[in-house]
Amino acid sequence: MRVAVSTDGSMVAAHFGRCEAYTLADIDAAKVVKTETIANPGHEPGFLPGYLAERGVNCIVAGGMGPRAHGLFAERGIQTIVGVSGSVSDALDALAKGELEGGESTCDH
Secondary structure, eight states, X not given: OEEEEEEETTEEOSSSTTOXXXXXXXXXXXXXXXXXXXXXXXXXXXXXXXXXXXXXXXXXXXXXXXXXXXXXXXXXXXEEEOSOOSBHHHHHHHHHTTOOOOOSOSSXX
16 A cells, blocks of 8 residues: 655644645555655645555545545545544554554645
């Protein structure tokens, strides 16, 4: 599984499209085996789902995301988990163990 986490500093960002960066993580056998951080290339409607899909991402973790973005990721078969807060490393560890729980989106659109 390849995951992209919206990232501000070391924390899960509240808004998927307007974060500073994305932490890309490869998870295998319930462990995070590799991570890298890439800069957010910019928030342009409809761009990020394709951009991240081209990098092999099949799961998105964020604090919040609008309904249009949810739909665009779903069209590409990419799972979205929103309502996540705290450190990126804690979120990734919980996801790897199958324990990450999403909730309500933290953005209002």
